[in-house]
Amino acid sequence: MKFVVDTNVLFTQFWKDSFTKELFKDPRLELYSPEFALEEIKYHIQEIIDKTAISKEEFIRLRLELTSLIEFIPLLEYSEKLKEVQRFIPDVSDIDFFALAIDLGCPVWSNDAELKKQNKVEVFTTEEIIRLL
Secondary structure (H helix, E strand, O other), X not given: OEEEEOHHHHHHHHOOOOHXXXXXXXXXXXXXXXXXXXXXXXXXXXXXXXXXOOOHHHHHHHHHHHHHHOEEEOHHHOHHHHHHHHOOOOOHHHHHXXXXXXXXXXXXXXXXXXXXXXXXXXXEOHHHHHHHO
């Protein structure tokens, strides 16, 4: 099963005892995310460290691990889909995730309920993915 992973799910990589970390390793899942998501994670480094009580070194290790579990796709590979997504996206900050999902022909994995308020791209929560597996 192929999914584009939203940043709110990627952030769980840094939580202690996160079950989602184990899902990222499930061989039945093909996981993708825009490269932009890595920048977003980097931008929130201090917030992540503060909320998870991990060291900066642990943050760097977990972020590196994330890049081995999820394929991060450059904007150039899906940029032609951005205009199409603008017409239906419920939250403009998620435009890259939806454009990539359309480009790859797969759903988005997100725990943001707002993203389900459209009917062009399927959106699955972590709980729904667990049920699928």
